[in-house]
Amino acid sequence: MRRPIRAPRLAALAAAGALLAAVGTPLTAQAADTAAARPDTATTASDATAGFATPRTAADTGGGAGLSGAALDAETAQVAAQLRCPVCRGQSVLESTATLSKEIQAEIKQRLASGQSPEAVKAYFVSRYGEWILLKPPTHGFSLLVWVLPVVLLVGGLGVAWLWIRSRSGEADAGTEGDPTPAGGPAGTAQAGLSDEERSWLDRAMRND
Amino acid sequence: MKRWKVWLMLVLAAGFLGLLGFGLTRDAQVLPSAIIGQDAPSFDLETLTGDSISLASLEGHVVILNFWASWCIPCREEHPVLEMAAARYKDHDVRMLGVVYQDNRTNARQFLARNGGSWPSVLDPNSQVAIGYGVYGVPETFFLDPHGRIVKKHVGPVPWDYLTTTVDSLLVANGKTPGGSEITGAEAPAESGAP
Numbered sequence: 001m002r003r004p005i006r007a008p009r010l011a012a013l014a015a016a017g018a019l020l021a022a023v024g025t026p027l028t029a030q031a032a033d034t035a036a037a038r039p040d041t042a043t044t045a046s047d048a049t050a051g052f053a054t055p056r057t058a059a060d061t062g063g064g065a066g067l068s069g070a071a072l073d074a075e076t077a078q079v080a081a082q083l084r085c086p087v088c089r090g091q092s093v094l095e096s097t098a099t100l101s102k103e104i105q106a107e108i109k110q111r112l113a114s115g116q117s118p119e120a121v122k123a124y125f126v127s128r129y130g131e132w133i134l135l136k137p138p139t140h141g142f143s144l145l146v147w148v149l150p151v152v153l154l155v156g157g158l159g160v161a162w163l164w165i166r167s168r169s170g171e172a173d174a175g176t177e178g179d180p181t182p183a184g185g186p187a188g189t190a191q192a193g194l195s196d197e198e199r200s201w202l203d204r205a206m207r208n209d
Numbered sequence: 210m211k212r213w214k215v216w217l218m219l220v221l222a223a224g225f226l227g228l229l230g231f232g233l234t235r236d237a238q239v240l241p242s243a244i245i246g247q248d249a250p251s252f253d254l255e256t257l258t259g260d261s262i263s264l265a266s267l268e269g270h271v272v273i274l275n276f277w278a279s280w281c282i283p284c285r286e287e288h289p290v291l292e293m294a295a296a297r298y299k300d301h302d303v304r305m306l307g308v309v310y311q312d313n314r315t316n317a318r319q320f321l322a323r324n325g326g327s328w329p330s331v332l333d334p335n336s337q338v339a340i341g342y343g344v345y346g347v348p349e350t351f352f353l354d355p356h357g358r359i360v361k362k363h364v365g366p367v368p369w370d371y372l373t374t375t376v377d378s379l380l381v382a383n384g385k386t387p388g389g390s391e392i393t394g395a396e397a398p399a400e401s402g403a404p
Contacts, residue, residue, distance in 0.1 A: 086345045099311055100346075103336040128343035130243035160217070 066115040076109040079118050083108075083125055084135050092135055242343055242362050249274070249351065249359050250341040254308075254331035257318050262306065262331055264357065270304040271379045272353035273372070276339055277330075278312040279320035281347045287366035288324045294372055295328050297388040302355065303376060308333050310347045352376065355383050 067075055077094055083104065085096035093101045093108075104125070111121045125133045137143040194202065249272075253263035264272075275291060277284040295305055307330030309317045314332060321330070333339055342351060345364065352361040352375050361375050377387035 100336060100340075104340060106335055107337060107340055125340075127243055127247075128341060130343070 066113040068113065072109060072113055075112050075118060076105060079108050079112070079121050080105050082122065082135055084133050086129060086133070244343050244359055245362060247359055249353050249357050250338070251357075252331075252338045252341070254333060254338065256329045256331050257309070257314055257321070258329070260329075262329055264306075267304045267306065267353075268357050269355050270302045271355060271376055271383070271385070272351075272357075273303065273305045273376065274308065274342075274351040274353060275305065275367075276308045276310045276342070276344050276347050276349045276351075278310045278347045279316040280312060281310075283366045284348045285324065287348050288326065290367060290369050290372060291328075292325055293369065294376070295326070297373065298376065301380065301388055302383075302385045303380070303388070304328075306331065308338055310339050310344065311336060352379060354379055355385075 066072070080094035080101075081092050083093040085091045085093050085098055085101045085104075087098050087100050088096045091101075093104045108121055111124065112118065116124075122134070131138055131143060137146045139147055249264060251264045253261055253265075255261050273291075273294065275287075277287075291305065298305075305328035307326070307328060309330050309332050317330060317332070336344075342349075342359075348366055350363045350367045350372075351359055352363075354360050360379060363371060373388060377389070380387045
């Protein structure tokens with residue numbers, strides 16, 4: 001008598017799957033966008049590598065092309081806030097007072113002043129320290145899991161909870177519907193499913209005999 | 210009825226065990242590095258003695274590039290290993306170069322005067338080279354092949370076995386004589402004192 005319950009359960013699974021697909025789609029689309037933008041960042045990364053051979057000369061000659069003054073400071077802070085301090089725990093280069101963080105800030109500033117874009121500067125640090133250096137994991141490749149997994153677990157958990165509730169109420173329904181005693185039995189519909197003996201016991205209990 | 214629950218439990222348990230196994234089998238000392246396999250960032254820096262050394266001038270040799278500082282305690286532990294390496298590879302196509310990290314000339318020279326060390330060290334003002342190599346802290350040691358490519362990186366005091374295995378295999382891979390092949394007699398006592 002439990003077979004009929006399977007249909008709603010399948011429907012629930014399908015609903016959960018659809019929800020997952022809906023959640024996954026924008027993220028995947030975003031990943032594709034990022035991937036499309038990658039050749040650009042790759043070029044800038046190699047530019048950065050080439051520029052590294054003569055860091056001081058790059059700063060000297062490129063001074064005119066980049067930012068300066070307050071705009072440079074603001075942009076430096078913005079990039080520094082997105083980079084992880086390599087010798088701290090969970091702090092950005094901007095927040096950290098470690099010497100290495102100060103030196104990284106100086107490097108960021110110099111690169112921005114020489115005309116590199118914030119994206120190129122970040123790409124340079126990623127090319128040296130790996131994606132680990134980015135406080136916010138990228139939304140492509142393996143790191144995409146970090147973004148998707150919590151949503152998957154949440155939706156999956158809700159799905160399981162819902163299935164569990166459904167199956168419990170389903171069992172109760174099945175218990176009622178599946179009883180061979182006709183609903184309009186001698187003692188009325190409210191106590192359907194009880195034998196005469198049980199019904200009289202229940203009546204006595206209700207009357208507090 | 211309960212079968213799907215059992216499967217779910219099994220899948221979840223397998224997933225968590227897999228993650229646990231992955232975490233436990235990884236060496237916590239190994240930090241991510243994007244730079245392995247890349248060309249070593251070039252530099253031209255001043256040595257502690259006032260000369261200058263460029264990385265390009267070391268091309269054609271296996272290079273042991275060691276970031277260190279006089280204030281760094283693990284660097285003191287590591288130093289004897291580097292000295293033994295200098296002795297082992299004295300007559301080989303191997304060059305050792307120290308990069309002094311967040312330190313000054315006086316302290317670095319004092320360190321070398323006290324602990325020895327025949328290989329050159331360069332000063333890295335503002336840690337630009339260290340950042341270029343993605344250095345987290347000291348000591349860190351990079352192994353470069355004769356073409357100037359970074360083949361390996363070691364974080365923390367480099368163990369003797371790790372160093373010799375890496376350098377010897379790089380020498381052999383590039384058609385050169387590995388260390389210890391003709392100077393075994395001179396080297397035997399040094400090796401017995403290895404940590």
